[in-house]
Amino acid sequence: MKTKERAPGARAAVDTAWLVDALQRMWEVRLFEEGMHRLFLKGEVHGTTHLSAGQEAVPVGVCSALRPDDLAAGTYRGHGHALAKGTELAPLAGEMLGRANGVCGGRAGSMNVIDLEHGLIGCFGIIGGSAGAAIGAALERKTAGGVAVCFFGDGATNHGYLHECLNFAKVHSLPVVFVCENNLYGEFTPWEAVTAGGDIAGRVASYAIPARKVDGNDVVEVRAAAEESVKRARESHEPSFLECLTYRHYGHSKSDPGAYRTKQEVAAWKERDPLILAAETLRGSGVAEAEIEAARTRADEAVEAALAEALAAPFPEPATDGATEYAL
Amino acid sequence: MSGELEFRVAVRDALAEEMERDERVVFFGEDVAVAGGVFKATPGLYERFGGERVFDTPISELALSGAAFGSAVAGLRPVIEIMFGDFMALPMDALVNQAAKFWYLSKEQASVPLVVRCAVGAGGRFGAIHSQTPGTWFHGVPGLKIAAPSNPADAKALLKGAVRDENPVLFLEHKRLYSVKGPAPSEEVLPIGRAAVVREGTDLTMVTMMRGVADALEAADRLAAEGIEVEVIDLRTLRPLDTETILTSVSKTNRILAFEEGPWLGGWAAGVLGSVTAAGLHDLDDAWSVNTAELPIPYSPTLEDAFLPGIDQIVSSVRERGGIR
Numbered sequence: 001m002k003t004k005e006r007a008p009g010a011r012a013a014v015d016t017a018w019l020v021d022a023l024q025r026m027w028e029v030r031l032f033e034e035g036m037h038r039l040f041l042k043g044e045v046h047g048t049t050h051l052s053a054g055q056e057a058v059p060v061g062v063c064s065a066l067r068p069d070d071l072a073a074g075t076y077r078g079h080g081h082a083l084a085k086g087t088e089l090a091p092l093a094g095e096m097l098g099r100a101n102g103v104c105g106g107r108a109g110s111m112n113v114i115d116l117e118h119g120l121i122g123c124f125g126i127i128g129g130s131a132g133a134a135i136g137a138a139l140e141r142k143t144a145g146g147v148a149v150c151f152f153g154d155g156a157t158n159h160g161y162l163h164e165c166l167n168f169a170k171v172h173s174l175p176v177v178f179v180c181e182n183n184l185y186g187e188f189t190p191w192e193a194v195t196a197g198g199d200i201a202g203r204v205a206s207y208a209i210p211a212r213k214v215d216g217n218d219v220v221e222v223r224a225a226a227e228e229s230v231k232r233a234r235e236s237h238e239p240s241f242l243e244c245l246t247y248r249h250y251g252h253s254k255s256d257p258g259a260y261r262t263k264q265e266v267a268a269w270k271e272r273d274p275l276i277l278a279a280e281t282l283r284g285s286g287v288a289e290a291e292i293e294a295a296r297t298r299a300d301e302a303v304e305a306a307l308a309e310a311l312a313a314p315f316p317e318p319a320t321d322g323a324t325e326y327a328l
Numbered sequence: 329m330s331g332e333l334e335f336r337v338a339v340r341d342a343l344a345e346e347m348e349r350d351e352r353v354v355f356f357g358e359d360v361a362v363a364g365g366v367f368k369a370t371p372g373l374y375e376r377f378g379g380e381r382v383f384d385t386p387i388s389e390l391a392l393s394g395a396a397f398g399s400a401v402a403g404l405r406p407v408i409e410i411m412f413g414d415f416m417a418l419p420m421d422a423l424v425n426q427a428a429k430f431w432y433l434s435k436e437q438a439s440v441p442l443v444v445r446c447a448v449g450a451g452g453r454f455g456a457i458h459s460q461t462p463g464t465w466f467h468g469v470p471g472l473k474i475a476a477p478s479n480p481a482d483a484k485a486l487l488k489g490a491v492r493d494e495n496p497v498l499f500l501e502h503k504r505l506y507s508v509k510g511p512a513p514s515e516e517v518l519p520i521g522r523a524a525v526v527r528e529g530t531d532l533t534m535v536t537m538m539r540g541v542a543d544a545l546e547a548a549d550r551l552a553a554e555g556i557e558v559e560v561i562d563l564r565t566l567r568p569l570d571t572e573t574i575l576t577s578v579s580k581t582n583r584i585l586a587f588e589e590g591p592w593l594g595g596w597a598a599g600v601l602g603s604v605t606a607a608g609l610h611d612l613d614d615a616w617s618v619n620t621a622e623l624p625i626p627y628s629p630t631l632e633d634a635f636l637p638g639i640d641q642i643v644s645s646v647r648e649r650g651g652i653r
Binding site: 105107112122128148161164 | 380383429438440
């Protein structure tokens with residue numbers, strides 16, 4: 001594990017009110033993902049799913065540094081991206097279940113969620129697609145001081161798509177924050193085995209784009225790094241890159257038990273679960289245990305209500321779906 | 329002839345007028361701004377509208393099209409240039425997976441008003457990978473529109489229509505049309521999706537597009553001298569396909585020939601004949617096509633000239649097909 005160690009509570013001046021909210025939001029993502037896993041096994045979630053449990057601190061930390069009118073682009077592992085940007089739980093759950101109350105009416109599914117009302121321009125099923133969407137969004141937002149963020153995995157850093165977009169963002173001075181969720185595996189393959197040079201942030205720095213390695217399981221650190229990047233984007237119209245080191249608790253997708261990872265590795269990362277770290281930081285800052293627990297309880301209630309709402313929602317009716325090929 | 333409009337000028341004027349009309353319209357691509365485009369279709373736009381709205385990009389077709397998609401969803405109306413149609417192999421993801429599907433997948437949260445201009449077509453000795461007409465690569469993608477003018481007037485009015493359209497539009501410009509001159513458009517804006525009957529006739533409907541229209545008209549004149557009256561339809565749009573105009577013509581002529589600069593298998597001619605057969609078999613006595621060979625486009629002048637079907641091939645195919653009169 002390449003994250004630095006720190007003593008709980010060693011950090012000065014944490015905004016505890018914000019952190020309680022962030023903890024609740026991370027619990028919402030975690031419990032949502034656990035719910036999706038459960039419902040997938042029951043046949044209620046269809047096709048495939050890519051769960052982000054374990055990686056919650058990255059989207060929650062980054063999106064907490066954004067304005068509502070800033071735009072974000074996520075990936076096929078995008079439930080956390082959507083929830084962090086403000087997508088409501090019940091419409092997201094409905095989308096996963098293919099129900100009419102889904103945020104896209106059940107047309108998009110787990111990998112392709114779009115929620116413009118909350119600034120999510122899309123979650124993209126092709127590696128690197130989020131970066132393309134984000135440079136365009138930044139082109140539009142630039143004049144109004146807006147910012148675009150894209151999330152992608154370590155796998156995208158070997159893709160030409162991303163490198164075209166990094167270069168494009170730099171030479172055109174676009175306010176983009178590129179957020180790499182380095183969860184150490186591109187599908188089943190260890191990132192180090194397929195990444196020449198072994199230094200993702202270092203590669204990006206060669207574009208003269210400020211690139212930082214961040215403890216992606218520490219939401220406070222992610223937030224601080226994101227604030228700096230968002231400020232640079234908003235005020236100087238310059239892109240930044242954050243390599244957030246994190247770990248997914250589930251396999252790549254529903255068909256992957258994750259046999260390529262050792263039990264020791266998984267256990268070590270679960271000790272550094274972003275939910276545990278955030279709770280430790282709150283304790284170290286003097287927040288009462290009851291308040292920490294209440295964040296989880298609120299999340300649990302919200303997720304359970306959303307899942308119940310989605311399960312009760314009807315499927316879309318093909319006859320009344322009202323699709324048109326073109327916008328008028 | 330004075331007062332006549334050159335095709336490349338029609339393209340430039342359309343962009344200039346739309347940029348003047350709507351400040352959300354931006355234009356970017358490789359060498360389109362300072363240099364004015366490799367086919368000199370866009371000189372002066374950078375000087376007139378400034379570097380914020382007209383700019384040169386890296387040679388990064390995927391980033392270009394991603395930027396077009398993202399900015400269109402966010403509220404701009406981008407026009408990009410992919411220099412040669414052959415390069416359309418590169419930006420497929422942003423156009424096919426993102427732009428074309430967004431309206432539907434999002435449950436109509438937003439439209440994606442973007443235009444991709446590119447130069448297409450053979451006959452310029454550019455070889456196999458700078459001569460294709462890749463509209464058909466995108467033909468089976470719901471949500472995209474594909475426009476392809478045959479003359480300066482249509483180029484201007486259709487491009488203006490493409491910029492005002494709320495959907496992603498591929499706008500194909502045939503390289504052998506850039507220097508063609510013709511009258512200015514009679515309509516300021518042509519909506520995407522309407523074919524045009526450019527010559528009336530009673531014996532055979534000939535459907536074609538872009539550079540093929542000039543050949544079809546010339547062939548029709550020759551056939552008229554032999555007593556065969558050909559109705560020529562300029563498709564102008566591949567998707568959506570204006571089957572109504574074609575069916576109306578076929579109900580009169582009972583015969584259809586599709587003339588395509590491209591291979592038969594997977595080409596648009598096959599789609600046109602299929603659509604007409606499916607909806608108008610009762611009107612049909614004959615249906616066939618003239619296409620290029622199922623081969624890459626060759627370089628050598630003798631090989632390329634033989635590869636490209638033209639007026640002679642059209643005329644002889646009509647004669648060989650027989651049955652008329």
